[in-house]
Amino acid sequence: PLLDRARASSVCRRWNEVFHIPDLWRKFEFDLNQSATSYFKSTHPDLIQQIIKKHSAHLQYVSFKVDSSVESAEAACGILSQLVNCSIQTLGLISTAKPSFMNVSESHFVSALTVVFINSKSLSSIKIEDTPVDDPSLKILVANNSDTLRLLKMSNCPHVSSDGILCVADHCQGLRELALNYYILTDELLLALSSETRVNLEHLRIDVVSENPGQIKFHAIKKHSWDALTKHSPRVNVVMYFFLCEAEFEMFFKEETPVTHLYFGCSVSKVVLGQIGLNCPRLIELVVCANGLQPLDNEFICVAEHCTNLTALGLSECEVSCSAFVEFVRLYGRRLTQLSIMGEVLTPDEDYSLDEIPTEVSKYLGRVWFPDVMPLW
Numbered sequence: 001p002l003l004d005r006a007r008a009s010s011v012c013r014r015w016n017e018v019f020h021i022p023d024l025w026r027k028f029e030f031d032l033n034q035s036a037t038s039y040f041k042s043t044h045p046d047l048i049q050q051i052i053k054k055h056s057a058h059l060q061y062v063s064f065k066v067d068s069s070v071e072s073a074e075a076a077c078g079i080l081s082q083l084v085n086c087s088i089q090t091l092g093l094i095s096t097a098k099p100s101f102m103n104v105s106e107s108h109f110v111s112a113l114t115v116v117f118i119n120s121k122s123l124s125s126i127k128i129e130d131t132p133v134d135d136p137s138l139k140i141l142v143a144n145n146s147d148t149l150r151l152l153k154m155s156n157c158p159h160v161s162s163d164g165i166l167c168v169a170d171h172c173q174g175l176r177e178l179a180l181n182y183y184i185l186t187d188e189l190l191l192a193l194s195s196e197t198r199v200n201l202e203h204l205r206i207d208v209v210s211e212n213p214g215q216i217k218f219h220a221i222k223k224h225s226w227d228a229l230t231k232h233s234p235r236v237n238v239v240m241y242f243f244l245c246e247a248e249f250e251m252f253f254k255e256e257t258p259v260t261h262l263y264f265g266c267s268v269s270k271v272v273l274g275q276i277g278l279n280c281p282r283l284i285e286l287v288v289c290a291n292g293l294q295p296l297d298n299e300f301i302c303v304a305e306h307c308t309n310l311t312a313l314g315l316s317e318c319e320v321s322c323s324a325f326v327e328f329v330r331l332y333g334r335r336l337t338q339l340s341i342m343g344e345v346l347t348p349d350e351d352y353s354l355d356e357i358p359t360e361v362s363k364y365l366g367r368v369w370f371p372d373v374m375p376l377w
Contacts, residue, residue: 002047005019005024006019006047020054020055022055022058025051025055025058025059026058026059026060026061027059027060027061027062028051028055028059028061028062028063029062029063029064029065030043030048030062030063030064030065030076030079031043031065032064032065032066032067032072032073032075032076033066033067033069033072034067034069034071034072040067040096048079052079052082052083056082056083056084056085056086057085057086057087059083059086059087059088060087060088060089060090061088061089061090062083062086062088062090062091062092063090063091063092063093063094063127064076064079064080064092064093064094065094065096066093066094066095066096066100066101067095067096067097067100068095068096068097068098068100069100070100070103070104072100073095073100073101073103073104073109074104074108076093076101076112077104077108077109077111077112077113078112080112080113080115080116081111081112081115082115083115083116083119084115084119085119086116086119086120087120087121087122088116088120088122088123089120089122089123089124089125089148090123090124090125090126091116091120091123091125091126091127091128092125092126092127093127093128093129093131094127095130099130099131099156101130101131101132102130102131102132104132106132106134106159109131109132109133110132110133110134110136110137113128113131113133113137114137114140117137117140117141117144117145118140118144120144120145121144121145121148122145122148123141123144123145123148123149124145124148124149124150124151125150125151126141126149126151126152126153126154127151127153128153128154128157129153129154129155129156129157129179130155130156130157131154131157132157132158132159133154133157133159133160134159134160134164135159135160135161135163135164135167138160138164138165138167138168139164139167141168142167142168142171142172145172146171146172146173147174148174149168149172149174149175150174150175150176150177151175151176151177151178152168152172152175152177152178152179153177153178153179153205154179154180155179155180155181155205155207156181156207156209157180157181160180160184161184162183162184162185162186162188162189164184165180165184165189166186166188166189166192169189169192169193170192173197173198173199174198174199175193175198175199175201176199176200176201176202176203177201177202177203177204177205178193178201178203178204178205179203179204179205179206179207180205180206180207181206181207181208181209182206182207182208182209182218183218185206185221186219186221187221187222187225190221190225190226190228190229191225191228193229193232193233194228194229194231194232194233195232196232198232200232200233200234200235200236201229201232201233201236202233202235202236202237203236203237203239204229204236204237204238204239205239205240205241206238206239206240206241207240207241207243208240208241208242208243208244208252209241209243209244210243210244210245210248217251218248218250218251218252219251220251220254221257223255223256226256226257226258229258230258230282236258236260237260237261237284238257238258238259238260238261238282239259239260239261239263240259240261240262240263241263241265242262242263242264242265242266242268243265243266244266245266245267246267246268246269246272249268249269249271249272252272252275253272253275253276253279253280254275254279255279256279256280256281257279257280258280258282259280259282259283260282260283260284260285260309261283261284261285262276262280262283262285262286262287263287263289264287264288264289264290265289265290266289266290267290267291268288268290268291269291269294270291270294270296270299273288273291273296273299273300273303274298274299274302276299276303276307277299277300277302277303277305277306277307278302278306280307281306281307281308281309282309283303283307283309283310284309284310284311284312285310285311285312285313285314285338286303286307286310286312286313286314287312287313287314287315288314288315288316288318289314289316289317290316290317290318291317291318291319293319294318294319295319295320295321295324295347296318296319296320296324297320297321297323297324298324300320300324300325300328301324301327301328301331303328304327304328304331304332305331310332310335310336311335311336311337311338312336312337312338312339313336313338313339313340313341314338314340314341315340315341315342315345316342316345317342317344317345318345319345319347320345320346320347321346321347321348321349322346322347322348322349322351322352322353322354322356322357323349323350323351323352325341325346325357325361326351326352326357326360326361326364329361329364329365330364332364333364333365333366334364334365334366336365339361339365339369340372341371341372342371342372342373342374343371343372343373343374344374345371346371357371358370358371
């Protein structure tokens with residue numbers, strides 16, 4: 001631990017020299033919390049100044065963990081703005097509670113971030129989700145790190161437009177992982193990610209979020225754009241997180257969509273689940289957190305019959321009959337390696353009682369299985 005190393009450095013001059021060797025300072029996590037509102041310890045200000053003074057040139061893997069206070073986010077910006085001699089390869093800005101970076105002045109945040117973008121020259125991994133990063137700062141990132149950038153996670157960055165992310169896709173030919181919001185996903189972006197000159201994309205995460213339910217009409221992505229992506233990157237994982245109300249799914253899954261991992265954090269209708277069964281042949285994982293009390297027997301049988309690559313299923317706050325569930329598991333058998341079903345999801349019928357389900361399902365899975373139970377505190 002760093003504290004023990006610091007104490008040991010006081011033993012003698014040689015141990016103090018060892019304490020400061022560059023290899024021990026390539027990776028560092030700045031913890032920035034307000035003592036009045038957080039139980040977590042903060043990196044001591046004296047240590048921060050020592051790092052900036054003696055080790056900023058050695059830092060390569062840097063992350064900032066901040067609490068929900070704007071003071072902590074501003075402190076992170078203050079440190080970033082001083083890293084003028086850095087050669088950082090990976091940078092992560094993490095809000096442990098609500099996204100406090102969004103409360104910082106946009107100009108202050110962008111100014112601090114671009115210091116790193118300009119001076120590092122070898123950034124390969126950047127996680128700046130829930131921040132006020134904007135299009136001009138992305139252009140600076142591209143201008144200085146286009147040859148090295150491999151991973152960019154920037155979901156929930158409202159000041160970034162489709163043009164900004166398209167600039168990244170056009171110039172960063174080695175980009176392998178990308179996370180963004182659906183509102184900046186366009187046909188042009190998918191085609192740019194599918195150009196012959198770039199490496200294969202490995203992971204594309206798309207967050208579909210509506211902050212004002214019913215007030216946003218989502219656009220549709222054309223099938224030929226998805227086809228271009230999967231032709232160029234046949235092994236790409238397309239992960240989609242949905243946080244929408246039922247009425248907002250109108251534009252999704254009407255045509256074949258190459259999604260591999262689907263997570264529904266809010267309600268999703270029977271109709272949409274039926275379309276998923278018919279139009280998502282690459283689906284590997286499906287998680288439904290809420291649906292209501294509409295039985296989903298036919299929809300899940302449809303998924304089992306058409307989504308042959310599925311290996312993981314999670315269900316909560318929806319309803320499936322015991323017979324349909326057993327049939328679903330029978331169709332997949334041992335290919336279904338992850339099965340997390342809340343007990344209240346299953347409804348007994350004339351073929352199976354709830355007590356019979358674990359034995360029957362375990363038989364087809366080839367391992368002992370029980371439904372999940374919500375703990376009672």
